[in-house]
Amino acid sequence: xxxxxxxxxxxxxxxxxxxxxxxxxxxxxxxxxxxxxxxxxxxxxxxxxxxxxxxxxxxxxxxxxxxxxxxxxxxxxxxxxxxxxxxxxxxxxxxxxxxxxx
Numbered sequence: 001x002x003x004x005x006x007x008x009x010x011x012x013x014x015x016x017x018x019x020x021x022x023x024x025x026x027x028x029x030x031x032x033x034x035x036x037x038x039x040x041x042x043x044x045x046x047x048x049x050x051x052x053x054x055x056x057x058x059x060x061x062x063x064x065x066x067x068x069x070x071x072x073x074x075x076x077x078x079x080x081x082x083x084x085x086x087x088x089x090x091x092x093x094x095x096x097x098x099x100x101x102x
Contacts, residue, residue, distance in 0.1 A: 007045040014038060015054055023086055030055070030070065032088045035097070039074045039081070051077045060085070060097040068094050 007029075008022045015036035022028055027045055030037035037055035042048045053076025061069045068085035085094055 003043050003046070007047070023088075025087075028086070029083050030057075030072075030086070030089075032086055033090055035070055035089060035093050037070075037072055037081070037083060039076065039079065051079070053077055055081055057093070057097055060094050062098065068098070070094075070097070 007027045008024065009028060010022055011020050011028075012018070013020055013031035013034060013036060016031060016034040018031065018033045020028060020031050020033075029041075029044075035057040037057075039051040039053045039055050040047050040049050051074060053074045055072035056075050057070050058073045059071045061071060063069050066084050068089070070083050070085055072081045072083065073079070074081070
């Protein structure tokens with residue numbers, strides 16, 4: 001059973017350099033501007049992953065219950081991860097990743 005540790009923190013995106021504010025309603029786990037994330041968790045929010053590579057968004061799936069789900073591939077170790085899109089994510093990028101990466 002997955003454990004979830006809420007970590008809603010501000011950060012500077014290591015991909016685009018923009019300041020990312022807290023999400024407010026759940027944990028912020030990726031940049032809303034470029035959609036990149038960082039490979040820092042084994043279980044959501046635990047910050048125990050040693051890799052620390054950038055997670056590149058490679059495609060988006062539309063889930064009937066969760067909405068947009070971003071699929072990531074770690075640029076350092078190749079691990080695949082999934083994260084639910086946030087309300088303030090760049091919608092143009094979400095759509096682009098849905099349409100062009102099937």
